[in-house]
Amino acid sequence: MKRPTSIRLGRPRIRRPSTRRGAAILVAAVIAGVAVLSVAGFVLASGTVSLYERYGFRPEANAQAWADLTPAYADASACQQCHAAEHTEWVESKHIGVECETCHGPLGAHASTTPPVPARAVDATGKICTVCHEQVLGRPAAQPQVDLATHYGGFPCFQCHTVHSTVIVARPPTIPHPLTRLPACTTCHAPGGLKPVPGGHVQSEDAVCLSCHFREPKVGAPPEERVTP
Amino acid sequence: MIVEVGGRPVHVGPRAAWDAAKVEVAAQSRPLRLWLGLLTVLCLIGAVGAVLAIAPGWEVFGTTPTVEWGLLIIAYVFFAVTTSGLCLASSLGTVFGIEMFTPLEKRHAVLAVLSLVTAFGIIALDLHFPLRLMFGMVLSPSPTSPMWWMGVLYGIYLCFLLTEVWSMFTGRYQVHQVACVLASIMAILAPTTLGAVFGVLVARSYWFGAFTPPSMLVAALMSGTALLGIVFYCVVRFQLRGHQRAAALAIPAIRLLMTIVILVSVFLTVVQVIGGLYGSVPGVADATLSYLVGPLALPFWILRVILGLLVPLALLLLPRTRTPAGVFAASCLAFMGLFVDRVVFVLAGQIAPTTASSGVVSDPWATYVPSFVEVSITVGGIAFIALAYTLAERFLDMGEHGGHVGFFRLKAPTYHAAGDEH
Amino acid sequence: MTVSRRRLLGSGLAAFAGLLGARSIALGAPATARAAAPGGAGTGVAPADAAPAGYVPSDHRWGMVVDTVSCIGCGRCVEACKLENHVPMDPEYNRTWVELHVIAQDGSVIVAAPDGGIDGYSAEAVAALGLSESIRQAYFVPRLCMQCDNSPCTSICPVGATFRTEDGVVLVDDERCIGCGFCVVACPYGARYIVPAGGEMPNGYPGVADKCTFCYHRTTRGLLPACAEVCPVEARIFGDLKDESSPVSAVLRDRRTQVMKPEAGTKPRVYYLGLEAEVG
Numbered sequence: 001m002k003r004p005t006s007i008r009l010g011r012p013r014i015r016r017p018s019t020r021r022g023a024a025i026l027v028a029a030v031i032a033g034v035a036v037l038s039v040a041g042f043v044l045a046s047g048t049v050s051l052y053e054r055y056g057f058r059p060e061a062n063a064q065a066w067a068d069l070t071p072a073y074a075d076a077s078a079c080q081q082c083h084a085a086e087h088t089e090w091v092e093s094k095h096i097g098v099e100c101e102t103c104h105g106p107l108g109a110h111a112s113t114t115p116p117v118p119a120r121a122v123d124a125t126g127k128i129c130t131v132c133h134e135q136v137l138g139r140p141a142a143q144p145q146v147d148l149a150t151h152y153g154g155f156p157c158f159q160c161h162t163v164h165s166t167v168i169v170a171r172p173p174t175i176p177h178p179l180t181r182l183p184a185c186t187t188c189h190a191p192g193g194l195k196p197v198p199g200g201h202v203q204s205e206d207a208v209c210l211s212c213h214f215r216e217p218k219v220g221a222p223p224e225e226r227v228t229p
Numbered sequence: 230m231i232v233e234v235g236g237r238p239v240h241v242g243p244r245a246a247w248d249a250a251k252v253e254v255a256a257q258s259r260p261l262r263l264w265l266g267l268l269t270v271l272c273l274i275g276a277v278g279a280v281l282a283i284a285p286g287w288e289v290f291g292t293t294p295t296v297e298w299g300l301l302i303i304a305y306v307f308f309a310v311t312t313s314g315l316c317l318a319s320s321l322g323t324v325f326g327i328e329m330f331t332p333l334e335k336r337h338a339v340l341a342v343l344s345l346v347t348a349f350g351i352i353a354l355d356l357h358f359p360l361r362l363m364f365g366m367v368l369s370p371s372p373t374s375p376m377w378w379m380g381v382l383y384g385i386y387l388c389f390l391l392t393e394v395w396s397m398f399t400g401r402y403q404v405h406q407v408a409c410v411l412a413s414i415m416a417i418l419a420p421t422t423l424g425a426v427f428g429v430l431v432a433r434s435y436w437f438g439a440f441t442p443p444s445m446l447v448a449a450l451m452s453g454t455a456l457l458g459i460v461f462y463c464v465v466r467f468q469l470r471g472h473q474r475a476a477a478l479a480i481p482a483i484r485l486l487m488t489i490v491i492l493v494s495v496f497l498t499v500v501q502v503i504g505g506l507y508g509s510v511p512g513v514a515d516a517t518l519s520y521l522v523g524p525l526a527l528p529f530w531i532l533r534v535i536l537g538l539l540v541p542l543a544l545l546l547l548p549r550t551r552t553p554a555g556v557f558a559a560s561c562l563a564f565m566g567l568f569v570d571r572v573v574f575v576l577a578g579q580i581a582p583t584t585a586s587s588g589v590v591s592d593p594w595a596t597y598v599p600s601f602v603e604v605s606i607t608v609g610g611i612a613f614i615a616l617a618y619t620l621a622e623r624f625l626d627m628g629e630h631g632g633h634v635g636f637f638r639l640k641a642p643t644y645h646a647a648g649d650e651h
Numbered sequence: 652m653t654v655s656r657r658r659l660l661g662s663g664l665a666a667f668a669g670l671l672g673a674r675s676i677a678l679g680a681p682a683t684a685r686a687a688a689p690g691g692a693g694t695g696v697a698p699a700d701a702a703p704a705g706y707v708p709s710d711h712r713w714g715m716v717v718d719t720v721s722c723i724g725c726g727r728c729v730e731a732c733k734l735e736n737h738v739p740m741d742p743e744y745n746r747t748w749v750e751l752h753v754i755a756q757d758g759s760v761i762v763a764a765p766d767g768g769i770d771g772y773s774a775e776a777v778a779a780l781g782l783s784e785s786i787r788q789a790y791f792v793p794r795l796c797m798q799c800d801n802s803p804c805t806s807i808c809p810v811g812a813t814f815r816t817e818d819g820v821v822l823v824d825d826e827r828c829i830g831c832g833f834c835v836v837a838c839p840y841g842a843r844y845i846v847p848a849g850g851e852m853p854n855g856y857p858g859v860a861d862k863c864t865f866c867y868h869r870t871t872r873g874l875l876p877a878c879a880e881v882c883p884v885e886a887r888i889f890g891d892l893k894d895e896s897s898p899v900s901a902v903l904r905d906r907r908t909q910v911m912k913p914e915a916g917t918k919p920r921v922y923y924l925g926l927e928a929e930v931g
Contacts, residue, residue, distance in 0.1 A: 288847060288848060288849070292832070292845075293743060294743060294744065294835055294841070294843070294844035294845070295841075297832040297835045297836050297845065298832060298836060355831075356829050356830055356831055357829065357830025357831075357845070357857075357858030357859070358828070358829045358830055358858065358859075359829070361810065361827065361828070361829045362809065362810060362829040362831070365809070365810030365811070365812070365827055365829060366809060366810060369810050369811040369812075369827060370810075370811070371806075371807075371808055371809055371810060371811040373806040373807070374806065374807045374808055374809045374811075374833075375807065376807065376809040376831065376833050377809040377810075380809060426833070429807065430803070430807075430836065430837050431803060431839060431915045431916065431917075432803065432836070432837055432838060432839035432840075432915065433836065579836070582841065583839075584839065584840055584841045584912075585748065585750060585762065585764055585794065585841050586835075586841035586844075587743065587744055587745050587748075587767075587841055587842070587843065587844040588729075588742065588743070588744075588745030588747075588748030588764055588766075588767030588768070588794075589742075589743055589745075589764070589767070590750065590762050590763055590764045592762070592763075
């Protein structure tokens with residue numbers, strides 16, 4: 001075992017000043033501090049008191065500032081003022097539950113300016129349709145949905161489906177046949193197409209198809225009724 | 230401009246100051262010049278980072294809504310607990326007058342002030358609107374917020390520390406005694422509220438609970454004692470002021486305190502790991518696994534547990550290394566280990582979230598990579614403390630002034646060798 | 652040390668005046684960014700039913716019911732919220748988002764939210780999740796700020812910048828917020844984020860906390876929040892909890908609802924239909 005060090009660790013002897021009054025003050029301060037902290041702890045424990053809310057450091061001013069912002073989305077009633085025809089179509093269609101702006105984006109500025117600022121163009125590739133109508137894991141069965149792999153792939157949705165359809169039918173909405181807008185009959189009705197004709201049928205040009213499948217338009221009949229099944 | 234000082238004319242002005250500084254620097258020993266030069270370079274790197282952080286881009290940090298508290302918060306926590314620990318460790322000397330700890334009286338205060346100032350500087354750089362904090366804390370206080378309390382208490386602590394330093398160097402011993410007591414009380418309360426900042430969050434099960442504030446206190450003791458160990462080894466090694474009493478008293482005192490704190494830390498770590506894994510509580514179990522086997526495993530096991538706890542413990546206990554150099558090595562490792570411990574603590578609570586954050590699902594762990602700005606600010610902070618303290622050691626009298634510390638001095642006998650007369 | 656009464660009063664008044672001046676400096680910065688709403692919507696005139704004058708907040712208590720049975724995961728609500736509120740288009744910042752919850756046969760829960768669901772869920776996106784186990788159940792869960800009655804965020808804000816209005820909506824005062832991120836970390840539902848600089852900013856202020864406001868500027872004018880407005884299947888039912896005839900009161904009365912993370916004690920005002928117990 002080592003010998004204890006023999007260095008004299010002397011210090012000058014200084015008379016300690018009297019601190020009895022200082023000690024009393026210190027103890028009082030500590031007690032006061034503990035009391036304050038206990039009150040604060042009680043406030044914390046009650047959990048619902050916020051000085052900010054209780055004494056209202058003017059939060060109403062900021063709430064008003066938030067309330068004063070301009071909405072970007074309008075309502076279908078705003079669209080109706082100029083687009084009455086589409087509005088009527090929509091009201092009578094299967095898409096009545098879907099707001100205009102769900103697909104067309106925010107229209108508040110478009111509806112309230114003259115001349116109207118351009119609205120967002122609808123994506124014509126059909127993505128706007130598949131985002132709701134593609135068959136996806138997790139989508140409830142009540143939602144009309146198709147498996148894109150087997151549903152006439154390669155054609156944009158709008159070619160066969162109308163959105164603002166006026167005709168109330170069972171799903172899907174009618175396939176319009178105004179002849180000016182569609183490709184040749186065989187595009188859809190060829191054996192490998194969307195809706196192939198039964199076997200043994202004549203495969204030919206449009207004129208041949210129409211020689212059987214055309215009827216004279218009645219007065220006032222919509223274009224869809226020119227081509228018969 | 231020539232000014233009369235003590236009867237002698239002294240040249241004052243930028244040119245004269247520059248010449249005097251050159252003479253002063255050249256008068257230092259070469260290792261000291263190298264040390265100061267290295268620290269200056271690191272401080273400049275930190276300054277670059279600070280300037281980049283102030284510019285209103287705010288994409289300079291690597292934080293995301295999932296991991297919102299990153300390296301700067303970790304550095305702030307680290308420096309804040311260090312400053313509290315310095316006061317706590319030396320309070321045994323300054324408050325209770327235990328002679329074994331009295332050599333720590335001046336150096337700890339200077340270190341504590343520097344560490345706290347650095348902590349405030351780092352948090353000011355992290356906050357997006359630090360000026361609003363200063364006004365907002367006073368004009369729209371929020372006593373339900375542990376962060377508010379933390380700011381208040383660390384602010385009060387800074388005042389007491391500055392009073393302590395001022396009275397220490399101007400010979401106002403009565404004020405110094407009282408200031409030491411008040412600062413030591415704050416040194417307990419402030420890191421407790423810092424722990425409460427993490428501990429009240431019901432959203433983060435890993436941090437939540439009454440356990441976090443005391444464990445922050447233990448972390449404070451660890452880092453404060455380790456920093457004192459580093460500094461006092463330098464005092465002994467370079468024979469700075471008061472080095473005899475430092476070697477005879479301070480080094481053993483630090484060794485004693487370090488050993489106790491490391492043992493307590495080991496105990497706390499074990500309890501936290503077992504408690505975290507038991508029962509697979511969501512949030513806690515994931516966070517514990519993140520540092521046991523997940524992305525934080527390497528820093529935790531190697532840097533924190535082995536190098537930060539077990540190796541220092543061995544160095545302090547084994548007979549061969551019970552030397553000032555052994556204390557120094559143990560302190561360096563423990564200091565580094567505690568920084569890694571704070572990294573693990575802050576990150577583990579965020580990288581294993583129980584819910585998507587702002588639309589981002591973290592599966593299984595969220596990622597956080599500190600950016601150059603964050604790293605440079607942290608490095609600059611450490612370098613600043615080292616640089617400022619080196620200069621303080623050079624230009625201030627850090628030795629003891631004997632006999633006046635200890636407001637609550639215990640009636641213990643003074644040390645005398647055998648055979649001395651009273 | 653003796654101080655004369657006059658000096659004490661004088662210094663006290665001076666300090667008080669200084670504090671008032673500081674307060675005005677801190678709060679008086681005009682919200683110039685708010686006047687010109689970024690994103691171009693400021694060019695238009697406000698809609699005809701504008702100006703929330705006459706709106707008494709204490710007459711209302713806003714709440715929402717989210718129907719996860721009906722939700723089809725189209726993500727229109729996510730897009731609408733971002734366009735209505737100028738939320739950054741970055742997928743990392745969402746005021747609302749849609750998650751896909753998949754419960755496998757062994758009971759394990761897989762949660763996914765590609766880009767927060769803003770582009771909906773396509774078969775490719777779901778396939779990319781690599782779900783190999785057989786699936787017992789899968790459904791979509793829209794998520795947003797729960798506007799809690801006992802919100803952790805309002806308690807822990809160090810400067811009281813986030814607060815609850817009398818109609819129950821938790822808002823962030825962007826002139827008081829310091830951007831510390833405490834509320835972001837404290838929210839048990841991950842509903843908050845710090846606004847990044849550049850690009851869209853909800854109020855023109857980067858660096859402050861932001862979250863769903865129940866489209867406060869719309870609900871005070873009698874409109875629905877943007878997400879509830881565009882939902883094609885009415886999976887978000889919004890209304891006044893104080894009004895017994897409102898749709899949300901009807902649902903709360905007639906159907907069994909639950910809240911997320913009830914153990915957190917936050918008392919949310921957004922209720923859910925059709926959640927499984929495993930949902931976190």
